[in-house]
Amino acid sequence: MDNKKKTGSVRVWRRIIQVISFLALPGLFTSIFYAMKEIYSGILAGTFSLSAMFPQLLLFLGSMIITILTGRFFCGFLCSFGAMGDFLWYLTKKTGKKGLKVSEKVDGWLKNLKYVILMFIILGIWTFHLGNLDSMTGPWAVFGMYSKIGSLPSVRYLFTTGGLLLLLIIAGSFLIERFFCRYLCPLGAVFAILSRFRLFRIKKERSKCGSCRLCTSKCSMGIPLYQYDTVTSGECIDCFECTSVCPRHNARANGAPVAVSAVSAAAMFGLVYAGNTQAQMVSSQTPVTVQVQSNTGNYIDGTYTGTGQGFRGETKTSVTVKNGNITDITVLSYEDDKPYFSKAVEKVTAEIINSQSTEVDAVSGATFSSNGIMESVANALNVSYNNPNSTLKSEGRGHHGKK
Ligand code: SF4
Ligand code: SF4
Ligand code: SF4
Structure with a gap:
């Protein structure tokens, strides 16, 4: 298969997996994040139990190991919140809009916000209990209510704190591609740290690029790709837009993206299935x-x-x-x-x-x-x-x- 066909099939695969994940596991990103919370809170309170928390451990550690091995396939292929961002950006492009131009410097600063949010959640909310993210304060909770196909909940949820934050995120996603993922997502912050150690990377030899910067301008996460021969940034979500647009077939993935993405997706679904099965066993054994x-x-x-x-x-x-x-x-x-x-x-x-x-x-x-x-x-x-x-x-x- 020539390179163009390969990258084309990755795009198609990505969309198919995104749709399947959205329909089958729309709350997977919240499950991973709350698994992390429960493990952390259990350790902090001294109530951590390997057997009782096995489903959470399986999901959290499994997704982290997949990220270290293959990068942020979860973000590029499986996360429903990320898929929503892609869809809103697609609408922006379809309507002929250009979105908001953010300079490389400002973009770099804003990307640090998600680490601040992550630290606030871990220290402020999980450690010192300054709030509760399970409640209507979280945009993810409200997103969960509206992301179910075939049901339309009341609009009143949009007038909660979480609803208003969700509306702001939606507005931001029309203006900046993957707005939430770039700047705000605490789970994305965890993935970004871990994926710096990834084995599966995008490569592009700058010596073959000349003055072209097409992949930089098309990168979903605004990574300054013109600076790299190998993409080491933790921001890369494995969307493969850079490999798809490269006119010289110079940007490429080391590994077969279709195979790796399919294996990663299957592994994530397997983790969820195994976790659910284990949860049911634990539950049925609990008198x-x-x-x-x-x-x-x-x-x-x-x-x-x-x-x-x-x-x-x-x-x-x-x-x-x-x-x-x-x-x-x-x-x-x-x-x-x-x-x-x-x-x-x-x-x-x-x-x-x-x-x-x-x-x-x-x-x-x-x-x-x-x-x-x-x-x-x-x-x-x-x-x-x-x-x-x-x-x-x-x-x-x-x-x-x-x-
Ligand atoms: S950064 Fe967060 S919201 Fe975006 S795709 Fe990754 S987990 Fe999902
Ligand atoms: S570097 Fe390539 S694969 Fe990574 S986020 Fe940017 S466009 Fe997507
Ligand atoms: S699109 Fe291809 S040729 Fe252009 S800068 Fe990127 S890797 Fe180089």
Whole structure:
């Protein structure tokens, strides 16, 4: 296959993998980031357990090892947030706009912002608990709500802090290619550090370039490629635009990009699958102890159904009340991503039954799923519950389970 065909097929492959990843694993980037958070927080709190955190370790360490070996294939091929950036930039180009010209110097400074954000999250939020990124303060959380094909959540999420940040990111992505990835993404900062050690690199001999700087002007991440014979920058996301546009076939990848990208994508999907399987095994081995404290509880005996707003849509539960107490909660349906929901469901339902209250602690890293379960139980029992991710009011929608 000649070079032009090869680079053309990489572009096609990239788009296909981006679409598949967007549809199949839209929240993968948040999963990796929150896996990092849970490992870090577990170590910090002294609660880290190899067996309990195996799925998180598998996902986080696996994606880091893939990055060290092959570079940022995740960013170029698999990340749905990055794919959104590519799509918005495509619209800018399609409409004949040029976007915003940022000088090389300013671009270089702004790229350091993501490291500052990463440090703030690790120290400020994860270490000193100055805020909670699981809540509506995060643009990723709001993106998760709108990235589900076939459902259109309320526009009110756009008027949360996370929603307004997402709108700013979208506006920035129309103006600057991969705006969020270049300047703001904390996960991108981790990948950028690790990918400096990558084995798989783009090569271009400057002696063959003459005065051409085409690849520099087309680089998705604004890397000054004219300075390199071999691209060592951690900013490179393996998009292969440089190899595609080079008129002299001088910019090329060392390795077969199609094969490496396919293997990287398969490895990531494998990690997610193995992590989910392990999470389910751990979950099914964890005994749930539920003690109903009295037989004179506050609720009217019966079985009720209710709904609540989870991360991606409605969670529906059936709640059984005997002798005035909540004795059983069964999830009838949910729309959240399985890894998050599985993480929340046993702990939240057990705590609701133990405390006989719908206001229990959300599970860290699965706040939205936890809120959806709590709200659906409250809705079934007709008790009030203020779900921050809901447009619905629990009170008055469900059956009358409260005495
Ligand atoms: S930099 Fe962040 S948002 Fe961009 S592709 Fe990478 S992980 Fe996704
Ligand atoms: S160096 Fe090439 S592969 Fe890397 S980000 Fe720039 S255009 Fe994409
Ligand atoms: S596009 Fe090709 S010829 Fe032009 S600067 Fe880049 S590597 Fe050199």
